[in-house]
Amino acid sequence: MIRNMIVRTFLLCVLLAASWTSAADLQINAKRMEDRIAALSQFGKNPEGGVSRVAFSDADIQGRNYIQTLMKAAKLQVRIDTAGNIIGRREGKDPSLAPILFGSHIDSVPSGGNYDGDVGVIAALECIEVLNESNQITQHPLEVVVFSDEEGGLVGSRSMAGEFHESAMEIRSHSGKTIREGIRAIGGDPDRINEAQRSKRSITAYLELHIEQGGILDSEKINIGVVEGIVGINWWDVTIEGFANHAGTTPMNQRKDALLAAAKLIMAVNQVATSIPGRQVATVGRIKAEPGAPNVIPGKVIMSLEIRDLSAEKIQTVYDKIQNEAKKIEQESGTKIQFAALDTTAVPAPTDERVRKIISEAAKELGLTSRLMPSGAGHDAQDIAGIAPIGMIFVPSVGGISHSPKEFTRTEDMANGAMVLLHSILRLDSQSLP
Numbered sequence: 441m442i443r444n445m446i447v448r449t450f451l452l453c454v455l456l457a458a459s460w461t462s463a464a465d466l467q468i469n470a471k472r473m474e475d476r477i478a479a480l481s482q483f484g485k486n487p488e489g490g491v492s493r494v495a496f497s498d499a500d501i502q503g504r505n506y507i508q509t510l511m512k513a514a515k516l517q518v519r520i521d522t523a524g525n526i527i528g529r530r531e532g533k534d535p536s537l538a539p540i541l542f543g544s545h546i547d548s549v550p551s552g553g554n555y556d557g558d559v560g561v562i563a564a565l566e567c568i569e570v571l572n573e574s575n576q577i578t579q580h581p582l583e584v585v586v587f588s589d590e591e592g593g594l595v596g597s598r599s600m601a602g603e604f605h606e607s608a609m610e611i612r613s614h615s616g617k618t619i620r621e622g623i624r625a626i627g628g629d630p631d632r633i634n635e636a637q638r639s640k641r642s643i644t645a646y647l648e649l650h651i652e653q654g655g656i657l658d659s660e661k662i663n664i665g666v667v668e669g670i671v672g673i674n675w676w677d678v679t680i681e682g683f684a685n686h687a688g689t690t691p692m693n694q695r696k697d698a699l700l701a702a703a704k705l706i707m708a709v710n711q712v713a714t715s716i717p718g719r720q721v722a723t724v725g726r727i728k729a730e731p732g733a734p735n736v737i738p739g740k741v742i743m744s745l746e747i748r749d750l751s752a753e754k755i756q757t758v759y760d761k762i763q764n765e766a767k768k769i770e771q772e773s774g775t776k777i778q779f780a781a782l783d784t785t786a787v788p789a790p791t792d793e794r795v796r797k798i799i800s801e802a803a804k805e806l807g808l809t810s811r812l813m814p815s816g817a818g819h820d821a822q823d824i825a826g827i828a829p830i831g832m833i834f835v836p837s838v839g840g841i842s843h844s845p846k847e848f849t850r851t852e853d854m855a856n857g858a859m860v861l862l863h864s865i866l867r868l869d870s871q872s873l874p
């Protein structure tokens with residue numbers, strides 16, 4: 441009996457000592473995260489069970505107020521920068537250090553879900569709660585950020601990186617307000633948007649936890665995705681000129697059918713993208729045939745082309761191959777095919793190798809499985825990459841569904857992600873990036 445007690449006391453001491461040194465006593469409150477995700481989902485909830493909380497809408501403003509209330513209750517100093525980003529700051533021990541920034545966004549697409557962006561923000565707050573509860577003060581100041589209008593063009597993060605173009609101010613957002621009106625409505629100042637810009641080295645690192653929005657982690661049953669980078673996205677308008685003519689009187693061998701040529705080109709886009717090794721993707725997502733009548737041979741087609749990859753060179757290779765195929769189709773079909781690059785390119789944004797390593801090690805230490813993976817979707821982190829080292833943590837999306845009310849991430853996966861985020865922050869705090 442006494443021996444048992446001695447053994448137990450000894451084990452307890454070992455456990456305590458271990459937790460002291462490894463910070464393993466820090467426990468994420470999964471229930472609190474789940475409750476807060478549910479509470480946030482009330483703002484802009486749609487009948488399908490998701491949210492339509494588009495940026496600058498009343499629901500967005502209510503959601504932002506909710507987050508600010510949570511931030512203040514967690515004793516963060518809250519401010520809104522001129523781009524409308526919400527920033528909650530917790531001072532560190534060393535005021536000379538640049539803050540560690542982490543967060544995401546809470547605006548959604550129309551008919552969106554309850555996890556895209558929201559998980560990153562609620563998890564960031566959870567890290568603060570846990571540090572508060574354990575009376576732990578980091579060396580670096582910590583800043584939780586909620587970026588404004590992510591889904592409508594990365595307005596907040598682009599502004600912070602100094603990449604927001606004034607020309608986008610008059611674009612009408614899904615809320616009905618222009619970006620300019622929207623920024624004002626959420627407490628920013630569009631006339632002074634430049635002041636939201638942060639300089640290089642003013643941020644130690646930016647970390648973003650996000651749902652994967654694809655099905656790799658879920659199907660492979662892996663806990664954590666360590667993001668290698670956010671893919672670059674290039675868009676083109678492709679115009680195919682044929683000859684519009686009578687669909688009854690023009691023999692099959694005398695036609696210049698623009699839509700038929702377009703169909704062949706769509707097949708070629710898919711074949712090119714799948715014929716070379718790698719994870720590049722190429723898509724034709726929109727097509728319009730003119731004049732668009734059942735009894736007229738289509739004389740003109742305008743369609744989109746999108747190519748994504750982590751490497752700009754790979755995007756170029758895919759594009760060059762597609763153009764070669766287009767030339768063959770032009771000759772066979774007697775049409776003319778032209779590609780016009782659109783001014784909406786996003787350059788590939790690799791994550792910082794050192795931060796990636798920190799995230800991988802944190803996951804391993806926590807006994808979680810992880811894998812490297814690209815992000816096929818755009819994120820606020822991609823612009824912040826221009827001014828600070830970035831890292832991204834993915835958690836599984838059930839069935840790979842996103843931008844849909846059916847989007848779902850399990851509470852335990854959210855909590856795992858938050859744990860990795862917290863431990864990554866603490867590692868960044870204790871070992872400055874070389």
Ligand SMILES: [Zn+2]
Nearest residue numbers: 556557590650
């Ligand atoms: Zn998102």
